[in-house]
Amino acid sequence: MVSVLVLCIELLLDIVGLALGIIVFSRSSDNRLQKAWGMLAITLSLLLLCDNLEWIWLFSRGGENALPRFTEVPMNHLSLWHIVRVIVFFQFFSLFPIASLMPGWLNTTRVINLCIPVILIICIACCYQLFNGHYTILKSFADIRENIGNQDVLVRLFLFIISVITPSVNFLFPYMKRWIPVRRKQSRAMTIYMFCYAMIMSGYIWLMLGTSGLCFNVFGIIVILPTIYLNVLYLRHENPLSLPPPPVEELKREEIEAIREIAVSPVVLDLCDQLQTLMKENKAYTNPQYSLQDLLNDLNTNENRLDKALHYDGFSGFRDFINFHRLQYFKEQARLQKELSVKELMFMSGFTSRSSFYRYFANVEKMSPGEYMDMLHTDNK
Numbered sequence: 001m002v003s004v005l006v007l008c009i010e011l012l013l014d015i016v017g018l019a020l021g022i023i024v025f026s027r028s029s030d031n032r033l034q035k036a037w038g039m040l041a042i043t044l045s046l047l048l049l050c051d052n053l054e055w056i057w058l059f060s061r062g063g064e065n066a067l068p069r070f071t072e073v074p075m076n077h078l079s080l081w082h083i084v085r086v087i088v089f090f091q092f093f094s095l096f097p098i099a100s101l102m103p104g105w106l107n108t109t110r111v112i113n114l115c116i117p118v119i120l121i122i123c124i125a126c127c128y129q130l131f132n133g134h135y136t137i138l139k140s141f142a143d144i145r146e147n148i149g150n151q152d153v154l155v156r157l158f159l160f161i162i163s164v165i166t167p168s169v170n171f172l173f174p175y176m177k178r179w180i181p182v183r184r185k186q187s188r189a190m191t192i193y194m195f196c197y198a199m200i201m202s203g204y205i206w207l208m209l210g211t212s213g214l215c216f217n218v219f220g221i222i223v224i225l226p227t228i229y230l231n232v233l234y235l236r237h238e239n240p241l242s243l244p245p246p247p248v249e250e251l252k253r254e255e256i257e258a259i260r261e262i263a264v265s266p267v268v269l270d271l272c273d274q275l276q277t278l279m280k281e282n283k284a285y286t287n288p289q290y291s292l293q294d295l296l297n298d299l300n301t302n303e304n305r306l307d308k309a310l311h312y313d314g315f316s317g318f319r320d321f322i323n324f325h326r327l328q329y330f331k332e333q334a335r336l337q338k339e340l341s342v343k344e345l346m347f348m349s350g351f352t353s354r355s356s357f358y359r360y361f362a363n364v365e366k367m368s369p370g371e372y373m374d375m376l377h378t379d380n381k
Contacts, residue, residue, distance in 0.1 A: 007052060009221065010048070010052055010220045010221050010224065011049070011052045013221060013224045013225065013228065014045050014048045014049040014052060014220075014224055015045075015049070016228055017041060017044070017045035017048075017224050017227045017228050017231065018041075018042060018045035018046060018049060020041065020228060020231035020232065020235070021038050021039075021040075021041030021042040021044075021045055021227075021231055022038070022042060023038075023231075023235065024037060024038035024041060024231055024234045024235055025038025025039060025041075025042065026038075027235065032266060032270060033099060033100060033266045034234050036096065036099065037096065037230070037231075037234050038234070040092065040093060040096060041227055041230070041231050043089060044089070044093075044200075044223070044224075044227055045224065045227065047089070048220050048223065048224055051220065052220070077138040077139065077141075077143070077144065077207070077208055077209060078138055078144065078153065078156040078157060078160055078208055078209075079156075079208075080125040080128065080129050080156060080159070081129075082207075082208065083121065083125060083156070083159050083160055083163050083208070084121065084122055084125050084126075086163065086204055087118055087121055087122075087163040087166070087167070088118065088122075090163070090166075090167040090200075090201070090204075091114075091115060091118045091166065091167055091170070093167065093197060093200075094166075094167035094168070094170035094171050094197065095111070095114060095170055096193075096241070097171065097174060097190065097193065097194075097241060098170065098173055098174060100190075100241035101174045101241070114170060117162055117166040118166060120162075121159050121162055121163060121166075124155070124159060125159060128152070128155055134150075134151075134152055135152055136150050136152055136153050138153070141209050144157070144209065160208055164201065164204075164205060167197075167201070168201070171194065171197060189230060189233050189240035189241050190241045192226045192229055192230060193226070193230060193241060195226060196223060196226035196227060196230070199222050199223050199226075200223055203223070267305060268305060268308045268309050268312055269312075271299065271301060271305055271306065271308075271309040272309045272312055272313055274299055275299070275309060275310075275313070275321075278295075278298055278299065279325050282298075283329070284298065285322050285325040285326050285329065285349075285350050286326070286329065286348065286349060286350045287350060288347075288350050288351070288352045290322065290350065292318045295318065295322075306318070322350075323351075323360050324364075326349045326350045326351055327349070327360065327361065327364060327365075329348075329349045329350070330345050330346065330348075330349040330351075330361075330369075331372070333345055333348060333349065334372070334373060334376060335376060338376065338377065342369045342370060342373060346369070357369070
């Protein structure tokens with residue numbers, strides 16, 4: 001009866017975790033980190049829910065007396081299928097702190113590089129499963145020790161060790177890169193996240209090696225509770241795993257002002273990338289009538305977020321940003337189309353006021369547009 005009661009409690013918690021994960025994912029809008037956490041929470045809740053459904057199926061076959069209380073689900077230990085399934089989940093679970101602590105650092109190339117060990121595990125496991133004729137069935141830790149000399153057992157044990165080491169190294173990566181200073185405290189959410197990872201990894205090792213005595217139901221409850229807590233945090237904050245700001249007394253006055261002026265978040269960093277892409281591809285700044293509202297519509301954002309993104313990129317505001325790109329375009333076209341006059345290049349770049357253009361040009365380049373054109377002609381002689 002106790003086993004059934006614990007099973008029902010965990011089943012209820014899994015459903016709550018799944019529901020909250022779906023809510024986080026649906027409310028993430030343009031926040032990629034929230035969307036990614038929502039997917040992770042949904043995946044983890046579904047995995048635990050499937051395990052509980054397996055328990056229900058086992059109980060329904062023979063009643064509670066058919067299984068000892070609080071024991072592991074019967075399984076083939078060091079199973080290649082379990083190794084592949086779990087390592088894929090662990091890989092993305094372990095990369096999430098990197099994305100949270102250093103938004104924008106994880107690009108496609110870096111993700112692929114960090115996933116190379118996982119890709120190798122999947123390839124080796126699939127090839128061995130499909131083309132190897134002998135596959136030793138391992139029902140306990142004693143079976144693993146007795147058959148340690150078998151080739152397939154050695155291969156599976158090697159893949160299992162790699163599947164444990166790879167995500168663990170990913171978790172230590174922010175510390176190796178010193179993204180978390182030694183004297184700085186990490187956020188409470190990050191501590192909970194690492195505890196959750198440690199519990200899942202411990203359960204994975206315990207189950208794969210066939211060690212007896214694991215309270216499987218209690219283990220599931222311990223894992224799902226931090227997941228529910230993190231779901232609530234992601235509903236309240238954009239990036240709860242981010243590093244808290246250092247104490248004010250450790251900062252210089254300029255750094256304090258910068259923190260007050262710019263609230264950097266994953267959304268702001270993503271908006272910075274969108275700004276650069278928009279200016280590079282569409283060259284909207286060449287339109288003299290291009291306004292702040294037009295930019296907000298193109299980026300589908302609000303003025304507050306745009307202002308933070310512009311300040312993060314070093315611009316005082318929209319006008320400074322748009323004039324900077326117009327000036328760069330002017331210089332680029334001056335080198336390519338030397339037959340055009342300053343006036344023609346000015347209008348081509350999107351400037352409408354000659355006095356404003358000359359004043360901005362002299363302030364940035366420390367020379368007049370005419371002097372700049374003369375310098376280009378002199379260099380080509």
